[in-house]
Amino acid sequence: MAHIVPPFTAATALEKVKFAQNAWNTMNPEIIAKAYTTDCIWRNRDQFIRGQEEIKTFLTTKYAKEKGYRLKKELFAFQDNKIAVQFFYEYHDENGQWYRAYGLEDWTFQVDGEEKGKMRKRMSSINDVKISEDERWFANNVDVETVTISEKHL
Template structure:
């Protein structure tokens, strides 16, 4: 039996493997989850060491007996060959009704048949108020595609460390290159998301002979941007890097991110009713307005300012 995708992994297959694992764990079906692992799979889960599917099933059954209304989000960090590094967070409450959020890192190693043969997980958690929960979907099914992931929710390194007391050294175990390597992985994740959710849909719409398709493509871009930045409650990490000392390290990546966004939007607008010069101006103004509104909304602690600014961008591009 094989369990695609199989190693060696590229970014697409690694991300698919991560999403499949997330969906499986969100079923809270220990027997089903255990089928993703080899018969003799080795686990380190927190301070517990287990070997083999029977022990994995027993551990997961104990876990989900005490972790109620469990919801999990996983995110790809890095990959190479038959290995994948993942970060994750999940929320649950105990039988007293107290809610918790757990944060963790995992190292995965796969056999040639696509089954995981080694899983090393470090996990810390902290109590949270019910009002502070971030994961909201029907727990009887997987996380919907339009529900934000960890980056979109703003679960960055400093916030995770502050929330759990997890030392930076523990997180650096996954990244021998330190902060620079972490930042490269985060930027690569952002680039992959915007490429599939923003840039490519804009280009696809622009290549349509139907002007209505172009307008729909621009509207979908703005919808995706609103979801990604959580209606102004999250920051643009690329923008943060552009303003900080990180810019010198990642100048080309940062420049490419904004250039590609503006170019894709301008190209779409030229296929509508705008001249190339006007389309370029509108695209630059739109991206600038989105970035500025994010800064303003965060500074004023008023996400509605971002929502209003995005509405004005919609009107101008419409």
């Protein structure tokens, strides 16, 4: 992900978003954390996280609770070293209750130095909604890229 560097074009911003989507869908904190600067700042719901080690700890806890995690990210806007995305993901808890999470993320990337192209700030606003098995978009290992999300789905 670091090889895609600002300033972004429509093509490179979209590539960055899809790279992030694919990394998060691995559910591997080690892989995901490599995309962020060593001192990256996150806001995730009501949590504030700083640095790769805290990111790894957060993601390890997240994936232990959010089973069956599947995510789709869509490019919302971009400019210079910033990208905004909207995202949708589904998961179930330990009791089998499914949820869909919706949200927006504001990303800022490092523009110089050894960590150029890595994300140095991630601000995320997320809402979770209970859904039934029949309401799932990302069921049966569907490729998330084949799911078209429109206003009728929201």
